[in-house]
Amino acid sequence: MDGMLALAADNLLSPIILFFALGLLAAFARSDLSIPEAIAKGMSIYLLFAIGFKGGAAVADNGIDGTLIASLIAGVVLSFLIPMVAFALLRVMTGLSVTDAAAVAGHYGSISIVTFVAATSVITSSGLDSEGYMVAVAAVMEAPAILSALWLIARYDKGAAEMEAGLMREILLNGSIVLLVGSFIIGVITGTEGLDLIAPFIVTPFQGVLCLFLLDMGLVAGRGLREARGVLKPGLFLFGMVMPLVGSMFGLATGVLLGLSPGGVVLFMTLSASASYIAVPAAMRVALPEANPSIYLTLSLGVTFPFNLTVGIPLYLAIATLVTGG
Amino acid sequence: MQTHQAKRVEITIESVMEGRLTKALIGAGVTGFTVLPVLGGSGRSGQWSREGQVSRAGGMVCVVCIIREEKLDDLLDAAFAVVERHIGVVSITDCEVLRAERF
Numbered sequence: 001m002d003g004m005l006a007l008a009a010d011n012l013l014s015p016i017i018l019f020f021a022l023g024l025l026a027a028f029a030r031s032d033l034s035i036p037e038a039i040a041k042g043m044s045i046y047l048l049f050a051i052g053f054k055g056g057a058a059v060a061d062n063g064i065d066g067t068l069i070a071s072l073i074a075g076v077v078l079s080f081l082i083p084m085v086a087f088a089l090l091r092v093m094t095g096l097s098v099t100d101a102a103a104v105a106g107h108y109g110s111i112s113i114v115t116f117v118a119a120t121s122v123i124t125s126s127g128l129d130s131e132g133y134m135v136a137v138a139a140v141m142e143a144p145a146i147l148s149a150l151w152l153i154a155r156y157d158k159g160a161a162e163m164e165a166g167l168m169r170e171i172l173l174n175g176s177i178v179l180l181v182g183s184f185i186i187g188v189i190t191g192t193e194g195l196d197l198i199a200p201f202i203v204t205p206f207q208g209v210l211c212l213f214l215l216d217m218g219l220v221a222g223r224g225l226r227e228a229r230g231v232l233k234p235g236l237f238l239f240g241m242v243m244p245l246v247g248s249m250f251g252l253a254t255g256v257l258l259g260l261s262p263g264g265v266v267l268f269m270t271l272s273a274s275a276s277y278i279a280v281p282a283a284m285r286v287a288l289p290e291a292n293p294s295i296y297l298t299l300s301l302g303v304t305f306p307f308n309l310t311v312g313i314p315l316y317l318a319i320a321t322l323v324t325g326g
Numbered sequence: 327m328q329t330h331q332a333k334r335v336e337i338t339i340e341s342v343m344e345g346r347l348t349k350a351l352i353g354a355g356v357t358g359f360t361v362l363p364v365l366g367g368s369g370r371s372g373q374w375s376r377e378g379q380v381s382r383a384g385g386m387v388c389v390v391c392i393i394r395e396e397k398l399d400d401l402l403d404a405a406f407a408v409v410e411r412h413i414g415v416v417s418i419t420d421c422e423v424l425r426a427e428r429f
Contacts, residue, residue: 285342289411 011122011314019211020118020309023218027226035216043213044114045179050202051117051135052180056187057195058132067258068133071268074254075137078272079144082247083109087152089243094235096295102152103284103291107300108243109145110276111138113176114217115308119270121210122313123263128321130263132187134271139181141271143171146283153288171283217305225302231294232303240303244273244312252319262324269316274308275300330426334392337405338364339414341385347408351391354404358429359391369413386414392421394429 011017026033035043059068087105090096096104116138123130146168187194195203225232251272255265277300284291339347344361351359364386393401398418405416423429 282342285340285412286346289413 009314011126011317012310014122014125015207015211016118016121016214017309017313020214020218020221020306023215023220024222024306025218027219027222030226034219035212040213040216043209043216044176046202046209047117047206047213048113048176048179049183050206051113051120052183053187053198053202054195055132055135056184057190057192058187059184060188060191062132064133067131067260068136070258071131071133071137071260071264072140074258074268075141075271076144078250078254079109079111079141080148081109082250082272083145083148083152085246085250086243089246090239093239093242094233096236098157099153099288099291100295102149102156103288104239104296104299105152106145106149106284107275107277107280107296108247108304109141109148110143110280111141111271112274112276112300112305112308113138113180113278114213115270115274115305115313116267117210118214118309119267119313119316121207122317123266126317128263128266128317129261130267131260134264134267135180135184137268138271139177139184142174142177142276142279143168145276146171146280146287149280149284150287167283167286170286171279174279174282176278214309221302221306224298228294228298228302231292231298236295236299237303240299241307241311244275244304244308248273248312248316248319252316252323255320256323262320265320265324266313266317269320270308270313273304273312273316275304277301277305327424329422329424331395332392332421332423332426332429333395333398334390334419334421335398335401335405336417336419337389337409337414338367338386339389339409340412341387343408343412343414344387344389347389347405350404350408351389351401354400355397356391356393356401356404359389362388362390364388369415392423392429394426 023033083102083105086108087101090101090104094101116134120130120134190197248269251269252265254272255268258264258268260268277297281293281297281300284296285293337347348359348361367386391401402416402418409416
């Protein structure tokens with residue numbers, strides 16, 4: 001247990017988490033520190049490109065096996081299932097309407113790619129390996145949760161949601177997924193030779209760019225929290241921290257059942273624990289405009305995202321290490 | 327200088343709805359419009375800013391069209407069908423243009 005706590009404490013003091021904390025503190029202190037929008041967007045493009053490519057190269061190196069297919073299927077099933085659990089918890093823990101609860105639930109079945117990237121960085125720093133195809137699992141977990149949220153609405157509040165014909169196409173072809181999956185496929189095709197060619201660009205500067213990006217995310221999360229304090233009732237706030245722990249247990253069980261490496265289990269836990277703040281909010285604004293965006297954005301970005309970065313990932317790493325004996 | 331009467335319609339709407347709105351406007355026969363980014367503002371939901379938005383889900387855009395008066399009802403019907411359930415503001419003002427044939 002002491003080793004587990006020491007591991008968690010080490011990761012809590014990693015540069016990426018400390019830079020995120022700096023962003024949060026700067027926002028709370030109303031500092032004028034800000035990262036220009038275009039640079040923030042450029043950094044997110046870089047991170048998606050690098051993480052996708054490195055994952056693809058790792059798959060090319062290790063080969064494709066049945067566990068990859070099983071992991072992809074498990075990812076889709078979890079993304080469908082977790083919103084049902086989140087919806088039930090929300091109805092018990094908070095006074096949210098069916099519409100708001102379903103919208104929030106949809107966010108928790110989908111994933112946060114930045115949390116995934118941070119977890120990848122933390123497990124690499126801890127000397128653990130993970131399955132390169134977890135990038136593909138992250139991509140397949142983005143969209144199914146949106147369908148779950150719309151199903152929950154249709155089931156409990158008939159007529160409130162509207163599934164447009166073009167919406168699913170927009171979700172599946174959103175820029176993040178296209179870049180992530182595209183880089184992953186190019187990484188699989190070009191393999192380690194391809195990775196060696198561009199390693200000075202995507203391997204060496206990666207941690208530094210991630211630190212700067214997380215500083216920006218800390219600022220975004222802090223400002224969001226500061227401006228939406230009135231929205232966060234105690235039950236909702238608690239849900240934002242309980243739900244990632246519940247989700248991570250689904251990820252833990254799935255990762256262990258699939259026989260993934262300790263690093264792979266941490267990533268499955270992180271994916272199941274994280275909540276979307278890019279793809280799902282956009283989809284919900286179109287399909288469910290009656291749902292209050294400040295509730296789901298504040299919860300996913302202002303509560304669950306910082307929780308996962310500061311407490312969740314170190315904890316998931318410690319639990320996965322303990323359970324898998326890694 | 328000879329000027330001509332026209333209507334200026336300004337629709338401020340969530341950026342996620344931009345494509346749907348402009349498609350509806352084109353469907354209603356509106357051939358010209360300008361889309362502007364909105365930096366921030368304040369409304370019934372409180373004050374907001376484009377700074378710190380991580381996705382299209384949180385931002386707003388402003389779609390401006392200048393049209394002849396007889397096209398106004400078609401434009402408003404098309405726009406209202408899109409914006410009815412969403413956060414946003416639609417305003418219409420009288421204006422004058424120099425080259426009427428362009429509208």
